[in-house]
Each structure stands twice: as C-alpha cells, then as structure tokens.
Amino acid sequence: EADIYQTPRYLVIGTGKKITLECSQTMGHDKMYWYQQDPGMELHLIHYSYGVNSTEKGDLSSESTVSRIRTEHFPLTLESARPSHTSQYLCASSRDRATDTQYFGPGTRLTVL
Amino acid sequence: QKEVEQNSGPLSVPEGAIASLNCTYSDRGSQSFFWYRQYSGKSPELIMFIYSNGDKEDGRFTAQLNKASQYVSLLIRDSQPSDSATYLCAVKDSASKIIFGSGTRLSIRP
Numbered sequence A: 001e002a003d004i005y006q007t008p009r010y011l012v013i014g015t016g017k018k019i020t021l022e023c024s025q026t027m028g029h030d031k032m033y034w035y036q037q038d039p040g041m042e043l044h045l046i047h048y049s050y051g052v053n054s055t056e057k058g059d060l061s062s063e064s065t066v067s068r069i070r071t072e073h074f075p076l077t078l079e080s081a082r083p084s085h086t087s088q089y090l091c092a093s094s095r096d097r098a099t100d101t102q103y104f105g106p107g108t109r110l111t112v113l
Numbered sequence B: 001q002k003e004v005e006q007n008s009g010p011l012s013v014p015e016g017a018i019a020s021l022n023c024t025y026s027d028r029g030s031q032s033f034f035w036y037r038q039y040s041g042k043s044p045e046l047i048m049f050i051y052s053n054g055d056k057e058d059g060r061f062t063a064q065l066n067k068a069s070q071y072v073s074l075l076i077r078d079s080q081p082s083d084s085a086t087y088l089c090a091v092k093d094s095a096s097k098i099i100f101g102s103g104t105r106l107s108i109r110p
Helices: none
Strands: A004-007 A010-013 A019-025 A031-037 A044-051 A054-057 A064-066 A076-078 A087-094 A108-112 B011-014 B019-025 B032-038 B045-050 B054-058 B061-066 B071-076 B085-092 B098-100 B104-109
Touching: A004 A087, A010 A019, A019 A031, A019 A087, A019 A108, A044 A064, B011 B019, B019 B032, B019 B085, B019 B104, B032 B061, B032 B071, B045 B054, B045 B061, B045 B071, B071 B085
Parallel strands: A010 A108, B011 B104
Antiparallel strands: A004 A019, A019 A076, A031 A044, A031 A087, A044 A054, A064 A076, A087 A108, B019 B071, B032 B045, B032 B085, B054 B061, B061 B071, B085 B098, B085 B104
C-alpha cells in the first residue's frame, strides 16, 4: 500500500494567483513525479526528481516549477495561475530499483477562474 | 509513432467474460511493463507489473509479455462491473523513463 499524499484535493482560484500544490510520501522513495491529466485524456509528465536537489522538466511544457529539498516532499508551484492551468495534477513516487513501480497520490483538481 | 500504444476503446465485454487489453511499445530495450487501472476522476492504481517473457497471474488478472513482438497484454477473467475503468499500460524504456499509454476504456455490461 502506497503512502503518498497530496493537498489540497480541490482548489478553485482566480487568475494571476500564486499557488503551491503539495505532495509528500512516507515510503522513502527516491524518485518523484508530477503529471497533468485532463478528464478522459492521457497523463503528461511535467516534472520529475531522482532525489534531493535533483529536478528535471518532463515532456509537457509547463509554467510550473518544483523543488526537492527533502526526500519526502516535492511541491509544485504556479507563479501566476491561468485558466489554461485548469486540470488534475497527480503526484507519484517510485523506489530507484529495477522495476521502478510508480505509486500515485489521490490528485489535486485545480480550477482557475 | 507513439512509444506506447493502446486502443482507446471503449471495449465492451459482457459480465463474466474475459476482457483482453493490448499494448505495444516501440523501444526494443524496454525493461519493465506495468498495468494500472484508473476509475473516472481518480488516480491510477497499480494492478501488476511484469518484466520477463511469458505470463504472470494475480487473481483474476494475467499479464502477458512478448518482447520479440514488443507486445504486452492484460487479461481479466470473470469480468465484473467494478472492472469498468480505463486501463493504462506503462513501459520503462531503455533510458529508464516510464512512458504511459493513453489508456483503454473498458466497460463491463451486466
């Protein structure tokens, strides 16, 4: 059973606001990921980290930033939210071993008005 | 060509029948293969992973891997209405990146 948490679960916010989506895992996993997913659509990798002080951009161009100061914590920040950022944001983590199985958090559904 | 391809469906299967979900991948050096289930509005949950050629069974689920044909499948026996969901295939490629397919929607009709 995966122990990965995301807060808030739902967020409605106005255009131009700065927001931070939180993701924490208690499994000691080295790798963490952020995905964006619109309803009924595929997952898009926006950021990932292989460990503390490691962050990389994913395949989807994103106006967000991430940080990895602690192993268990991988927050995602939008400096200025726009309606095009409305989506579901999913955090995942995996242990750096052969199979690299990813476990997902419950997600944050963001609506930007 | 997408790196991981799945038929988007919907795939409609009668209750009690076998549902067969397919996935092909382009990187011949891919190492590990995963099947996730995602209910509408929820996050993906791991069903099983496989990394050796052949079959791997877990309850009603069987994953089948054929590396020569670059093909991985998921069989669901005795399909139940609760199996209705989108099934995501994911592949760890030769660069150790995890690539997700776009998913197959499965509908189990009573």
